[in-house]
Amino acid sequence: MNILDKIVIDKRKEVNLKKELIPIKAYEQLPYFGMKTRSLSKKLRASQTGIIAEFKRKSPSKSIINDTALVEDVAIGYENAGVCGMSILTDEIYFGGSMDDLMIARENCELPLLRKEFIIDEYQIIEAKAIGADAILLIAAILTKAEIKQFSELAKSLNLDVLLEVHNEDELHKSIMPSLDMLGVNNRNLKTFEVSLDISKQLSALIPNDFVKVSESGISSVDAIKELQPYGYKGFLIGENFMKTGNPGASATQFIKDLAGL
Numbered sequence: 001m002n003i004l005d006k007i008v009i010d011k012r013k014e015v016n017l018k019k020e021l022i023p024i025k026a027y028e029q030l031p032y033f034g035m036k037t038r039s040l041s042k043k044l045r046a047s048q049t050g051i052i053a054e055f056k057r058k059s060p061s062k063s064i065i066n067d068t069a070l071v072e073d074v075a076i077g078y079e080n081a082g083v084c085g086m087s088i089l090t091d092e093i094y095f096g097g098s099m100d101d102l103m104i105a106r107e108n109c110e111l112p113l114l115r116k117e118f119i120i121d122e123y124q125i126i127e128a129k130a131i132g133a134d135a136i137l138l139i140a141a142i143l144t145k146a147e148i149k150q151f152s153e154l155a156k157s158l159n160l161d162v163l164l165e166v167h168n169e170d171e172l173h174k175s176i177m178p179s180l181d182m183l184g185v186n187n188r189n190l191k192t193f194e195v196s197l198d199i200s201k202q203l204s205a206l207i208p209n210d211f212v213k214v215s216e217s218g219i220s221s222v223d224a225i226k227e228l229q230p231y232g233y234k235g236f237l238i239g240e241n242f243m244k245t246g247n248p249g250a251s252a253t254q255f256i257k258d259l260a261g262l
């Protein structure tokens with residue numbers, strides 16, 4: 001069994017358990033549920049740099065990346081660096097994240113926040129809104145076309161932006177629909193962990209221009225972004241490259257300065 005299948009099995013167990021403990025109605029009472037969201041896709045469209053910076057403690061491909069950085073410091077650091085949005089892993093088992101991380105980031109910055117999660121149930125979308133997320137990730141590799149439609153339409157009804165992630169042509173063809181805001185190409189194969197920026201280059205022409213194109217994973221230099229921009233990418237999701245340093249906010253600041261040619 002590949003790692004992605006394993007993650008999804010564990011996620012289904014986790015969500016089913018939680019559903020019994022916390023009814024959806026409880027989430028709808030939380031203050032963030034009724035709050036206005038900030039659009040990540042609009043920010044990316046208007047930006048010259050387009051960085052979405054991620055908070056990630058560990059990953060199945062790299063084990064520990066950073067187990068000392070505090071999410072509040074990183075949120076403030078990323079905001080001061082001028083990123084367009086912050087991505088926060090809320091999966092605990094494989095990525096060492098939590099919903100608390102997202103809520104702490106929400107309390108400490110005004111950035112659009114992307115809930116980075118393996119979403120397989122509408123429950124997690126309600127949860128995302130209730131903890132203060134502005135956008136959700138949907139991963140085509142683990143969803144049917146009907147689920148992508150159902151989940152993205154629910155997200156839109158809650159004013160959440162939707163980033164749909166693909167890794168190959170079949171996933172892309174299955175996914176294109178008007179309820180998505182951003183189309184993300186993951187340069188990392190979630191089943192084998194192989195990374196190649198060529199995936200973004202190959203798939204870009206197949207993504208209609210009405211979606212904001214985002215290139216995800218394995219981006220570790222300004223040159224990589226300059227290479228991807230001519231393919232129409234407006235968003236760049238960067239995790240490890242910032243998180244592996246002692247001060248993720250400071251490395252994002254330097255990165256954005258270099259990218260903007262300052």
Ligand SMILES: O=P(O)(O)OC[C@@H](O)[C@@H](O)c1c[nH]c2ccccc12
Pocket residue numbers: 054056116117139165186216217218219237238239240241
């Ligand atoms: O740390 P990187 O290589 O810069 O990658 C960030 C982000 O793209 C990656 O964490 C990611 C992309 N899609 C995902 C889906 C689930 C978990 C994680 C991810």
